[in-house]
Amino acid sequence: MEERQELVFYDRYEGALKSEAIYGEGPLRWAYATWLGRFCLEGVIKRPWFSALYGRWADCGCSKKEIAAFIERFELDPDEFVDSVESLATFNEFFSRKLKPEARPVSSGNNDISFPADGRHLLIPDLSQSGPIFAKGRTFDLKALIGDSNLAKKFARGTALISRLCPTDYHRYHFPLNGVPGDPRLINGPLYSVNPIALERRLAYLWENKRQVTEISDSPVGGYLFLEIGATNVGSIVNTSTPKQPVSRGTEKGTFRFGGSMVITIFPAGKFQPDEDLAEQSAVGVELYARMGDRAGIAICS
DSSP: OOOOOOOEEEETTTTEEEEOOOTTHHHHHHHHHSHHHHHHIIIIITSHHHHHHHHHHHTSGGGGGHHHHHHHHTTOOGGGBSSOGGGOOSHHHHHTOOBOGGGSOOOOOTTEEEOSSSEEEEEESOTTSOBOSSSTTBOOOHHHHHTOHHHHHHTTTOEEEEEEEOTTSOOEEEOSSOBEEOOOEEEOOOOOOOSHHHHTTOTTHHHHSOEEEEEEEEETTEEEEEEEEOBTTBOOEEEOSOTTSOBOTTOEEEEEOSSOEEEEEEEOTTOEEEOHHHHHHHHTTOEEEEOTTSEEEEEOOO
16 A cells, blocks of 8 residues: 555634544545555445445434544534434434534625535636646546536636535535526436545546536626535435525535535636635645635626
């Protein structure tokens, strides 16, 4: 096995670099860093049925006993939860928990763009240029990611915000701007991990995995794209919003079931001015930890 390297991110609230505590780190590194693990990855782990089996456990009442230990290990705050810990019947109910509105206030500036989810965020200022995207000198395959050549041309030089949700994070995601969402379009695929341990080896997992694409119109930046990326043990992407109905910044769009996962928001070229910490950390390939609703940047409306 290759030498272990810590995952490091920048915590906006503490103003410092921190090491990431990875849920299931041992099996994850085994699957992506050993020849036997990669054999099992391709033959078993990436298959939707593998994640479905794990999901059945997370929906079973027997999984409830794992909740308290998870909360203690990862220092979650039950006072933020809408429902009491005791009332959560399964691990999946805990995983897709709702939070009290005051736990995630939404940035209120007229032209603010808010983070769509809790997690570690990485900005790609220009999708046509290479950059430190989980490793040095990488370029996104936008056409493969969104599965639409016309949209790929439209957003070819756009700005992407990659928001990576760890299993320990709040797993509901929200609209970063006002607008009108279209119908979600599902693109089926396997379920690789979206942890940097996997992505530093193969960025293409992002445009191979099961994913969902939604166009949002009538926003302050015009049209933009919202993508949910499935991952190992995240076979379910559950929409809770209604297509073609206007939404406000911070409105819930949906939720993932158990596991780490990712959302990607793609804005037109020149329409997103990122906050300084997001821009600075992303320029050197470091993810920024920030919570849903906090300001990611401002919309350039002119």
